[in-house]
Amino acid sequence: MRVLVCPHQLGMGGSQLNAIEMASAIRKYGHDPVVYSAPGVLTEILRDTDLEWVQAPAPDAPALAWSRGLAQTARDLRADLLHVYEWRPSLQAAFSSVRRLPTLMSVMAMDVPPFLPTHLPLVVGTPELQRRMLAQGRHAHLVEPPVDLGLHQSTGAAATAAARERWGIPDGALVISAVTMLTTALEKLQGVLEAIRVADRMAATRPVRLLIAGDGEGSEAVQRRAAAVNAHHGWTVVQPVGFQLDTSSVYQAADIVLGMGSSALKGMAHGKPLVVHGEAGFWKTMDEDSAPEFLDAGWYGRGGAGIGDLARSLEHLAADPAVRRRLGAYGQRLVTGRYGLDTAAEQLASIYVDTALERVDRSTMVRSLARSAAGSARYFTSMRFGSVVAREQWAREGAIA
Structure with a gap:
């Protein structure tokens, strides 16, 4: 499958490195990943993988530039599946014109923001968080944070x-x-x-x-x-x-x-x-x-x-x-x-197939997006006008700005 992989940025961080490493490793399972992201300090690592990269605007760019670029890139590449990392790209993808494209969200934070769409399947990084998401009725997969053991291993x-x-x-x-x-x-x-x-x-x-x-x-x-x-x-x-x-x-x-x-x-x-x-x-x-x-x-x-x-x-x-x-x-x-990278890539390859085959009826999607729109509006209002305590509470729920 042609998979469009969207880290929320290419700044230093575990989620971004995970996105790049997993996109590179998934190729051995027959998938064809393309990375859509704004440049950052990890651009050099991305280039070293020889992954195809489409440069994107920053996710918080004005005038929906990121979402429009995503839609155009998905059309140009004839993408089969969209894999978005963290809450902001997940929201933007869900409300963009690619919302009918099979989409998988990954949240590597310690919690999942409650305003994320519930109709989209989700990857989380701990068994405890997966159980909580399943109890809430979400379709949650587990892929624990992988480690490239070729790079990070004691050599004496x-x-x-x-x-x-x-x-x-x-x-x-x-x-x-x-x-x-x-x-x-x-x-x-x-x-x-x-x-x-x-x-x-x-x-x-x-x-x-x-x-x-x-x-x-x-x-x-x-x-x-x-x-x-x-x-x-x-x-x-x-x-x-x-x-x-x-x-x-x-x-x-x-x-x-x-x-x-x-x-x-x-x-x-x-x-x-x-x-x-x-x-x-x-x-x-x-x-x-x-x-x-x-x-x-x-x-x-x-x-x-x-x-x-x-x-x-x-x-x-x-x-x-x-x-x-x-x-x-x-x-x-x-x-x-x-926690080896190969183990995680094998798990993700199977999840990609499940996501591509899954179908969501229109009424379920509409209800999910309406709920997500209301919740995200509360979040953005708190970020702009709310107290420090309110902003900290959102951060604890995984909505790290």
């Missing part, structure tokens, strides 16, 4: 030494790595700032290097805080390295990885022990006891003691290399056995 002590040399990390330093967007969405920035505070404390008693890869609106705050901590100690404790197109060396250099979602999985793929970050002070070490909740609900969480939990997790892991090795090997086995 020599590779770790080379990665540390690249980043100028001295022998004997305990390296804590975080690959994340420096944004307030899902409290990622807050988590990085908490990690800087803990690294500052730990540096009083041992050589520590907190290696931070990523950018966003919080970059300046992170740079300022890192400079202050480093000046206080007289050596580099916190090392922000900005956006990295290839993050493998950041993971490989680590003794411990901090992260959520696909970043957490990539850290484990490299054989590193993981402390999972979430919202409202959530930090928890991935181990044999906590793994079942993460496998079911996703590599994320809500609620905790914040910096206290993070400090206890890092101190415990820092003090015991044997525990780090055991948990690193355990996490690597989980990722290798469950």
Whole structure:
């Protein structure tokens, strides 16, 4: 099938990388994907895959430019199926002139915005979220976030030494790595700032290097805080390295990885022990006891003691290399056995066939779109005129602006 794949953008992020990697991998199952998206920092990765790419306006461009371009591209390519990622492209596709084209939505956030059309099939990334969507009457498939094991996999002590040399990390330093967007969405920035505070404390008693890869609106705050901590100690404790197109060396250099979602999985793929970050002070070490909740609900969480939990997790892991090795090997086995890119691509190939064969009657579609229009209107009104609390509530429901 000719599949038009629409990531919501080509900026750095797990969903966008997932869209590109899955589009590339799906070709071995006989599908012919074409990517429709505005350019961004991931354009280089997209070009390296040799996927056909149609450049789109930004999804929030005025005058429905994105939707009109989508319709024209679908006609020109004679697309058989549309695969849209995240809520904004999903809405625009549902209300555009391609609404009769078989369409699959993927939402890789930790929740699904309630205003998304209910008549379109949906892909989510955790078993717990799939169960909730099925209970709401949605047609929900499960494809867990895939990891390219050819790129993200531990290659031994020599590779770790080379990665540390690249980043100028001295022998004997305990390296804590975080690959994340420096944004307030899902409290990622807050988590990085908490990690800087803990690294500052730990540096009083041992050589520590907190290696931070990523950018966003919080970059300046992170740079300022890192400079202050480093000046206080007289050596580099916190090392922000900005956006990295290839993050493998950041993971490989680590003794411990901090992260959520696909970043957490990539850290484990490299054989590193993981402390999972979430919202409202959530930090928890991935181990044999906590793994079942993460496998079911996703590599994320809500609620905790914040910096206290993070400090206890890092101190415990820092003090015991044997525990780090055991948990690193355990996490690597989980990722290798469950989250490989080939496994996910095979699942998606089957979902594409089901989606193409599915038919929705007109009355069901009309009711779904009417409900979606009313809900999305409330969302956009809140974004423009609502309180900070209202906007935060929408973000918790997956409608991250």
